[in-house]
């Protein structure tokens with residue numbers, strides 16, 4: 233039987249402080265995430281923004297240990313998934329959009345080992361053109377220009393039952409940390425410029441699907457929804473996580489549990505933005521803010537990924 237290559241796709245993150253600026257350059261060079269003037273101006277403007285933003289980003293990465301753990305965690309997820317899948321039917325690879333190991337590196341490694349059939353599994357639970365769309369576009373480019381092969385795509389999985397079960401378990405663990413008090417729950421997703429949605433991006437609809445699937449397990453708890461990590465002068469989805477915390481502070485709320493709903497791994501958005509920045513922001517307003525752990529290599533989550541692979545083969 234021919235081995236199928238499973239490609240786990242994610243954003244990637246700088247693996248050292250020196251990598252921050254070139255990582256930002258790669259990110260801002262991508263017209264699917266942000267359009268900077270006419271096409272020929274994209275790279276020069278990306279270089280400018282990367283240079284301008286690097287210092288602020290570096291200081292955030294410095295506060296979480298000097299690097300993003302995203303690639304390392306994705307590689308751990310690949311190992312765990314590889315152990316869960318039957319061998320030698322599958323081999324699992326990790327391909328990042330904006331830093332090493334790049335999507336092209338993953339495909340080359342697989343190709344060199346003789347693989348000619350792929351399953352691309354996006355590790356963003358919710359589809360957006362800016363994230364999954366961009367990764368699939370890059371993969372299609374690599375396959376069509378250098379490594380011709382068959383590829384099936386797993387686009388999104390906002391209400392996969394095992395994904396929801398794993399999240400439910402982690403949310404309940406988070407609630408238990410409040411020692412019987414009653415935290416308000418904020419589902420915090422990565423922000424997206426509003427024009428994506430106006431142009432038909434399903435990102436918000438799919439996030440709502442995840443939250444709706446979690447609702448029965450959260451019986452009657454106070455739920456809020458917000459968007460974190462804006463990064464430029466356009467109109468972003470509302471409300472921001474900051475404004476939501478501020479509003480709850482105004483209502484006299486003392487306990488908040490943040491669920492990082494659009495990510496499955498730890499990286500700067502969980503380790504710095506929620507754990508350091510929002511926690512401190514809340515504390516200054518008399519609020520204890522805690523975060524639900526990221527799925528990372530949670531065994532039920534790895535089983536969820538396995539069911540996605542099996543479903544696409546049916």
Ligand SMILES: C=CC1=C(C)c2cc3[nH]c(cc4nc(cc5[nH]c(cc1n2)c(C)c5CCC(=O)O)C(CCC(=O)O)=C4C)c(C)c3C=C
Pocket residue numbers: 243244245246256259265266285289300301302303356360362363422423424425463464494495499500501
């Ligand atoms: C659902 C996930 C994500 C969406 C949607 C998204 C959109 C988006 N992001 C930027 C700009 C930046 N993103 C950065 C980091 C980053 N973004 C995501 C996910 C989504 N981005 C992740 C998982 C990470 C973490 C990377 C890591 O640390 O491992 C950064 C770099 C950090 C910083 O300087 O703030 C930028 C910049 C835009 C413009 C955008 C719009 C569609």
Ligand SMILES: [Fe+2]
Pocket residue numbers: 422
């Ligand atoms: Fe981002």
Ligand SMILES: [Fe+2]
Pocket residue numbers: 422461463501
């Ligand atoms: Fe971000």
